[in-house]
Amino acid sequence: MVWAPEPSAAPGPGTGTTLQVLRALASGPRGLTEAEAEERIGRYGENALPGRRPASWPHRFARSLRDPFTAVLLGLGVVSALLASWGTALVICVLVTVSCVLRATGEHRADRSAAALRELVASTATVRRRATDTSPPAVRELPVDQLVPGDVVLLAPGDLVPADLHLLRARGLTVHEAALTGESAPVAKTARAASQDPAAAGLDLPHQCFQGSSVVSGTGTGVVVATGRRTLLSGALARAPRRRPPGPFDRSVNGIAWTLIRFMLLVAPLALVAGALVRGRGLETLPFAVAVAVGLTPEMLPVIVTASLARGAALLARGGEVVVRRLPALHDLGAADVLCVDKTGTLTEDRPVLALAEDAAGRPDDDVLRWAALGALWTLHLAELPVPDALDDAVLDACPGDLDDLPYEGVDALPCGPGRRLATAVVRRPGDPRFALAGTHTLVVKGAPEDVLDRCALDPADRERHRQRAAGLAAEGLRVLAVARAERPARERPYTEADEHDLTFTGFLALRDAPAPGAAEALAGLARHGVTVKVLTGDHPGTAVRVCRELGLAPGDAVTGDRIDALDDAALVRLAATTTVFARCTPAHKARVVTALRGAGHTTGFLGDGVNDLAALHAADVGVCPRDGVDVAREAADVVLAAKDLTALDRAIVTGRRSTANIGSYLRITLSSNVGNVIAMLAAGLMLPFLPMLPAQVLVQNLFFDAAQLALAFDRPGPAAAAAPAVLRPRALLRFVTGFGLLNAAADVATFAVLAAGDEGVFHAGWFTENLLTQAMVMMLLRAGRLPAPGALRAAVAGLAVAGLLLPASPVGAALGMAPLPLPYYGALGAVLVVYGCALAVARRR
Numbered sequence: 109m110v111w112a113p114e115p116s117a118a119p120g121p122g123t124g125t126t127l128q129v130l131r132a133l134a135s136g137p138r139g140l141t142e143a144e145a146e147e148r149i150g151r152y153g154e155n156a157l158p159g160r161r162p163a164s165w166p167h168r169f170a171r172s173l174r175d176p177f178t179a180v181l182l183g184l185g186v187v188s189a190l191l192a193s194w195g196t197a198l199v200i201c202v203l204v205t206v207s208c209v210l211r212a213t214g215e216h217r218a219d220r221s222a223a224a225l226r227e228l229v230a231s232t233a234t235v236r237r238r239a240t241d242t243s244p245p246a247v248r249e250l251p252v253d254q255l256v257p258g259d260v261v262l263l264a265p266g267d268l269v270p271a272d273l274h275l276l277r278a279r280g281l282t283v284h285e286a287a288l289t290g291e292s293a294p295v296a297k298t299a300r301a302a303s304q305d306p307a308a309a310g311l312d313l314p315h316q317c318f319q320g321s322s323v324v325s326g327t328g329t330g331v332v333v334a335t336g337r338r339t340l341l342s343g344a345l346a347r348a349p350r351r352r353p354p355g356p357f358d359r360s361v362n363g364i365a366w367t368l369i370r371f372m373l374l375v376a377p378l379a380l381v382a383g384a385l386v387r388g389r390g391l392e393t394l395p396f397a398v399a400v401a402v403g404l405t406p407e408m409l410p411v412i413v414t415a416s417l418a419r420g421a422a423l424l425a426r427g428g429e430v431v432v433r434r435l436p437a438l439h440d441l442g443a444a445d446v447l448c449v450d451k452t453g454t455l456t457e458d459r460p461v462l463a464l465a466e467d468a469a470g471r472p473d474d475d476v477l478r479w480a481a482l483g484a485l486w487t488l489h490l491a492e493l494p495v496p497d498a499l500d501d502a503v504l505d506a507c508p509g510d511l512d513d514l515p516y517e518g519v520d521a522l523p524c525g526p527g528r529r530l531a532t533a534v535v536r537r538p539g540d541p542r543f544a545l546a547g548t549h550t551l552v553v554k555g556a557p558e559d560v561l562d563r564c565a566l567d568p569a570d571r572e573r574h575r576q577r578a579a580g581l582a583a584e585g586l587r588v589l590a591v592a593r594a595e596r597p598a599r600e601r602p603y604t605e606a607d608e609h610d611l612t613f614t615g616f617l618a619l620r621d622a623p624a625p626g627a628a629e630a631l632a633g634l635a636r637h638g639v640t641v642k643v644l645t646g647d648h649p650g651t652a653v654r655v656c657r658e659l660g661l662a663p664g665d666a667v668t669g670d671r672i673d674a675l676d677d678a679a680l681v682r683l684a685a686t687t688t689v690f691a692r693c694t695p696a697h698k699a700r701v702v703t704a705l706r707g708a709g710h711t712t713g714f715l716g717d718g719v720n721d722l723a724a725l726h727a728a729d730v731g732v733c734p735r736d737g738v739d740v741a742r743e744a745a746d747v748v749l750a751a752k753d754l755t756a757l758d759r760a761i762v763t764g765r766r767s768t769a770n771i772g773s774y775l776r777i778t779l780s781s782n783v784g785n786v787i788a789m790l791a792a793g794l795m796l797p798f799l800p801m802l803p804a805q806v807l808v809q810n811l812f813f814d815a816a817q818l819a820l821a822f823d824r825p826g827p828a829a830a831a832a833p834a835v836l837r838p839r840a841l842l843r844f845v846t847g848f849g850l851l852n853a854a855a856d857v858a859t860f861a862v863l864a865a866g867d868e869g870v871f872h873a874g875w876f877t878e879n880l881l882t883q884a885m886v887m888m889l890l891r892a893g894r895l896p897a898p899g900a901l902r903a904a905v906a907g908l909a910v911a912g913l914l915l916p917a918s919p920v921g922a923a924l925g926m927a928p929l930p931l932p933y934y935g936a937l938g939a940v941l942v943v944y945g946c947a948l949a950v951a952r953r954r
């Protein structure tokens with residue numbers, strides 16, 4: 109074994125020269141053997157971030173206590189205990205415990221399935237390992253948590269740095285360290301220079317890459333110096349856990365919660381004051397007031413929300429097409445009314461095929477193709493890109509003859525990158541007798557026509573003529589690349605973008621990228637579902653507009669990145685609302701457009717898969733990425749698709765809307781019954797010489813409601829639920845609840861009229877029965893689901909009705925202060941129910 113020394117007990121941050129670091133880690137550039145890696149994973153543990161560990165049960169329980177409804181319930185329980193109203197306090201305790209247990213189990217289940225879903229799309233790292241000491245190194249993908257100190261990792265654009273690394277090699281490597289430093293500009297990284305102080309360490313050192321940063325451009329190889337809890341990111345997370353700003357889902361649910369809490373806090377004092385003024389009652393009404401307030405609480409909301417979303421996510425995952433990484437994102441997807449997508453690979457197949465190669469005079473010329481292929485070949489080799497992009501692939505494929513026969517070899521390369529729309533390869537002729545040091549280097553540049561032409565030495569008229577030609581080709585839907593060259597005296601100094609000037613224009617390549625099969629249909633489906641699609645592309649406006657037209661999108665005029673730059677935020681908000689195609693976009697343009705659309709009040713989704721989509725994925729309400737997107741894009745996305753397929757996304761949107769419809773059903777049903785009951789209780793409290801319902805009865809009734817309503821999470825909403833973006837709107841809900849609440853209160857008052865003849869026990873029993881029966885009926889009539897209702901729902905409704913009919917006559921009923929209901933009352937209550945049911949059906953239809 110070459111690297112004999114034992115690794116130091118806990119490798120530090122990689123101080124020392126590269127050799128010292130490798131020695132300390134008992135590793136080498138050829139990587140660890142599988143046996144060494146296995147031994148080290150036992151010693152250092154998995155490479156997992158602290159935030160990824162599942163929450164413990166006590167923590168989960170404590171978290172559900174922090175929910176505003178639970179907090180209010182607990183507050184009311186304390187008030188009851190202070191008043192020595194032990195019955196009420198006890199029932200509130202049971203209510204809180206039941207809802208916390210349900211919530212904690214629901215969350216546990218949802219977390220488990222979300223973790224399993226995340227696992228399906230977990231990032232991998234590219235490592236170099238050896239099967240045995242004597243075998244040659246092999247490069248393979250490894251789950252990130254299996255990395256150990258001493259592993260040799262390869263980095264490419266779009267990769268997340270999987271652990272803290274000491275770089276062994278780097279070429280044009282720049283990384284984004286925003287997760288660690290908050291700095292948004294990419295930072296250049298290089299292998300350790302001999303002149304650096306070997307003891308130096310820290311974020312500023314160019315030869316260290318840290319877990320949580322992401323590769324923007326270039327490539328690199330590094331040895332892992334720290335994993336898991338020992339990485340810099342773990343330390344940073346432990347100090348300041350990152351929180352996402354609230355999304356549309358959080359805003360809706362919080363809005364509803366706080367409206368209700370304000371209402372509850374108003375109702376309890378109102379009951380007290382009214383009791384005191386009208387009936388001359390004192391503080392003895394307090395437990396009743398408390399129970400009335402509790403009666404308003406939709407304490408099952410968190411459970412229903414989690415269960416509905418988790419069920420939707422599980423259904424999608426089962427189909428294998430869509431993985432929801434963050435449950436609320438499913439609601440946000442259903443709420444999206446604007447979806448921004450890129451063009452290449454989403455609307456087109458991303459399999460470009462050469463359509464034409466022509467010289468500067470517009471004559472067909474294969475030499476243009478040969479130069480472009482030479483550039484692609486050497487950029488690929490020298491920049492060590494893991495795979496050629498589709499354009500380079502197409503150019504290499506189309507090039508006649510064997511490329512290796514071309515009498516050139518590469519010197520340097522400046523590849524494309526986010527915001528950089530051209531690639532340069534510097535080549536030389538090895539056999540050229542002039543070569544030695546006095547020879548020439550040839551810069552071969554290809555890329556977006558505007559960018560290449562700007563760097564060519566051309567008179568303005570020629571430049572304009574070429575620009576027009578490129579626009580003409582683009583208008584036919586072709587992807588256009590301009591090719592240019594320059595001869596320079598050979599030199600040793602590396603080339604930079606500053607060298608890309610005074611080029612000689614060589615010609616154009618045009619490539620045809622066919623529309624993706626099914627894209628037109630998917631776009632039509634999205635339009636039917638009320639989702640406006642906008643295209644944000646790095647490509648030429650002409651190409652993008654033509655492709656959109658072919659797919660049936662009415663593109664209008666495209667807005668280019670230059671125009672976006674000239675607009676302030678307010679002007680962009682106005683323009684974004686009316687524009688369909690944004691072309692020649694850099695990552696920053698994409699993010700600005702998404703932010704502007706959100707600013708205009710749209711719930712905005714973004715589908716992208718590259719490094720250049722990262723900022724927009726972060727800026728969107730819901731970010732979507734295909735599974736084969738780059739690591740950083742997948743990590744930033746809330747929803748991951750098996751393929752870049754708009755049909756699957758449309759299906760996910762519909763599923764999100766169905767989950768939201770079930771949550772909406774719950775809120776409508778619960779709140780209209782609760783509000784109706786509260787109004788009736790307040791009215792009856794004033795009219796009757798006794799309390800219309802004892803506090804314990806109110807709370808037991810609540811428990812029954814809660815248990816039955818859990819079944820609403822399993823309802824199957826009809827097609828109407830998927831027809832338009834589904835948002836939980838507190839105001840609309842309030843209007844609905846007020847209308848149906850008053851109807852419910854009217855039914856209650858009719859019940860009072862029927863029960864007025866009985867004594868207190870009979871009154872309580874009659875109202876209890878009627879409440880549970882009306883609740884069962886409301887569940888069937890106000891649900892959003894199609895007919896027939898699913899089995900779970902039918903069972904819950906039947907259970908509720910049976911409990912309403914049997915409990916008052918049972919010993920539990922007696923313990924709660926109810927008397928068995930004489931037979932004639934059933935007929936009268938039945939009549940009230942039938943009239944109420946008809947009124948509900950009519951009101952619902954209207």
Ligand SMILES: Nc1ncnc2c1ncn2[C@@H]1O[C@H](COP(=O)(O)OP(=O)(O)OP(=O)(O)O)[C@@H](O)[C@H]1O
Nearest residue numbers: 450451452499500529530531554555556645646647
């Ligand atoms: N390998 C390449 N060599 C030269 N130029 C390239 C290469 N790849 C892309 N370009 C140029 O950069 C432009 C922008 O590319 P970018 O990857 O940002 O977007 P895109 O693939 O054209 O479209 P979309 O944003 O819809 O995916 C391309 O239109 C092309 O002109």
